[in-house]
Amino acid sequence: MSGIYIHIPFCKQACHYCDFHFSTSTKKKSQLVEMLCRELVLRKNELDSEEIETIYFGGGTPSLLNKEELEHIFQTIFDNFEISENAEITLEANPDDLSQENLKMLSESPVNRLSIGVQSFFEEDLQLMNRAHNSEEALSSLKHAKQYFDNISIDLIYGIPGQSNEQWKENLQTTLDLDIPHISSYALTVEPRTALEKFIEKGKVKPVDDEQYREQFEILVNTLTTHGFEHYEFSNFGKPGYHSRNNMAYWMGKTYLGIGPSAHSFDGNSRKWNISNNTLYIKSLEKDKIPQETEALSISDRYNEFVMTRLRTRFGVEIKELQEKFGKKFSTHFVENAEKFLRDGLMRNDDGIYHITQKGKFLSDGIAAELFYIDEA
Structure with missing residues (x-):
């Protein structure tokens, strides 16, 4: 089974924290x-005719697509790929785009899952981040979306400067009251060359606080797991039956095709990424040339990615599988270097399956990096 990711590189306005590729x-x-459709046709054989299990429209803001544009993309996909009968088809949407008319249009399309970028229900948070929607639109979009879709995910951000723990708890409670079955939640990250970085440097916005991150992450985990959510990946929580199959495919190392400017692809042995420039992307595809670069992954690269992604999930790293995939040298390296984390209570070994403990979850990326295999060359 494989997946298709489609990058829609347009937004109404630039969020202050975002470093993704897009144009306003x-x-x-x-x-x-x-040109997206042309790229789909040109690359239809790259997945070796595997059945497509997930289709994901990301961005940018895919909810800016109109009915005709969406239909054109879907027609191209279904004409050129074998799509699973129960494929998960997700579209990222901003609350301000989800009018009753748009929701009805989306519900009549092949889309069967919405990922809605709420980020916060507090007006001051949305203004600080320069989101295009307001708190009223955040609430109303979810209430209306539930009339058309059962499978809904929302994004929430914690660690926002000035956001108290009580406000964070209110954000989570609002989500619980709306009975949303999936939540993706991320710490606000200050990316280089973003407006947020400049505001912090000039003293207009308070620096992000590591202790606030930690406290609000613990509130997040405790609140959602208490209410029946499964914490199946570091940033993702789902009710049973509502885990993101698209995200799980990435973390489990499945192949996927990335279509559009800046989109990445993975075939198990190499990564490809398209140029992050809309004009150059269009000009290249007009000549039937795919503007991309390729990186062949060494066995060390693939081992490191396996460790990084699996430790973020509830599945953990199974030593038997690790050895089957990468050999004795890598499994021995992992076991020997994991010992100190076992002693410190940051990892546990459940019959040969290594997991990050609750104590270690906030340090999971750093722990994974310590377990990487670095080629001497």
Whole structure:
């Protein structure tokens, strides 16, 4: 089983914390959609005719697509790929785009899952982040979306400067009251060359606080697990039956095709990524050339990615599988280097399956990095 990721690189306005590739001008949107479809056709054989289990529209803001553009993309996909009968088809959406008319249109399309970028229900948080929606739209979009979709995920951000623990608890309680079955929650990260970084440097915004991160992460985990959510990946929580199959495919190392400017692809042995420039992407596809670079992954690269992704999930790293995939040298390296984390209570060994403990979860990326295999060369 494989997946298709489609990057829609347009937004109404730039969020202060975002470093993804996008444009606030939609003048070339219809032209770019045409080139997305051309790229799909040109690359239809890269997945070796595997059945497509997930389709994910990310961005940017995919909810800016109109009915005709969305239909054109779907028609191209279904004409050129074998799509699983029960494929998960997700579209990221901003609350301000989810009018009753748009929700009805999306519900009549192949889309069967919405991922809604709420981020916060507090007006001051949304203004600080320069989100295009307000708190009222955040609430109303979810209430309306539930009339058309059962499978809904929302994004929430914690660690926002000035956000108290009580406000964070209110954000979570609002989500619980709305009975949303999946939540993706991320710490606000200060990325280089973003507006947020400049505001912090100039003293206009308080620096993010590590202790606030930790406290609000613990509140997040305790609140959601108490209310029946499964913490199946570091940043993701789902009610039973509502885990993101698209995200799980990434973490389990399945192959996927990335379509559009800046999109990444993975075939098990190499990664490809498209140019992060809309104009150059269009010009190249007009000549039937795919503007991408390729990196062949060494066995060490693949081992490191396996360790990083698996330790973020509830599945952990199974030593038997690790040895089957990468050999004795790598499994021995993992076991020997994990010993100190076992002693410190940051990891546990459940009959040959290594997990990050609750104590170690907030340090999971650092722990994984300590377990990486670095080639001497």
